[in-house]
Amino acid sequence: MIRRSVLGLAAALLIAAPALAQEPALAAPAPVQTQPLPRVHLETSAGPIVIEVEIEKAPITAANFLKYVDEQRFDGTSFYRAMQAAPNQGLIQGGTNNDPARILAPIAHEATTVTGLSHVDGAVSMARYDPGTATGDFFVSVGSTPSYDAGRSFSIDAYGFAVFGRVIEG
Numbered sequence: 001m002i003r004r005s006v007l008g009l010a011a012a013l014l015i016a017a018p019a020l021a022q023e024p025a026l027a028a029p030a031p032v033q034t035q036p037l038p039r040v041h042l043e044t045s046a047g048p049i050v051i052e053v054e055i056e057k058a059p060i061t062a063a064n065f066l067k068y069v070d071e072q073r074f075d076g077t078s079f080y081r082a083m084q085a086a087p088n089q090g091l092i093q094g095g096t097n098n099d100p101a102r103i104l105a106p107i108a109h110e111a112t113t114v115t116g117l118s119h120v121d122g123a124v125s126m127a128r129y130d131p132g133t134a135t136g137d138f139f140v141s142v143g144s145t146p147s148y149d150a151g152r153s154f155s156i157d158a159y160g161f162a163v164f165g166r167v168i169e170g
Helices: 002-021 059-070
Strands: 039-044 047-053 078-086 089-095 123-126 137-142 163-169
């Protein structure tokens, strides 16, 4: 009788062994929690504009813009230039208008080839002269303006303009 019990126990262990030897099931990875992008509300005489700022894709340029906002350097400024580049393409420029009392030190240039952002309708970019000279002036693309992206023929140079956000309302 003992032998039969031992054989029965051995058979039960042989049957159960594969199930016991399996790795425990892994839980599905938790979804990555991403922080919402910061939004800046601009009050204009034509109504409010809301800009979503791409702090992950264009960290230098986005931080610069947010610093101007946080330090209230845009308060009392205006959109001072509108330009049509082609039918249904252009820009509206605003910011400090190079006012020495408002501008901060220039920032490094983040080309669209690095950030992956482009000048689609509503893109917000830093205005500049040469790469590395952007301060507190920015523009909003009206219509898709890929010619402002790095490496495009219209750009004043191969670097294009640094996109750092987009208009989501207004």
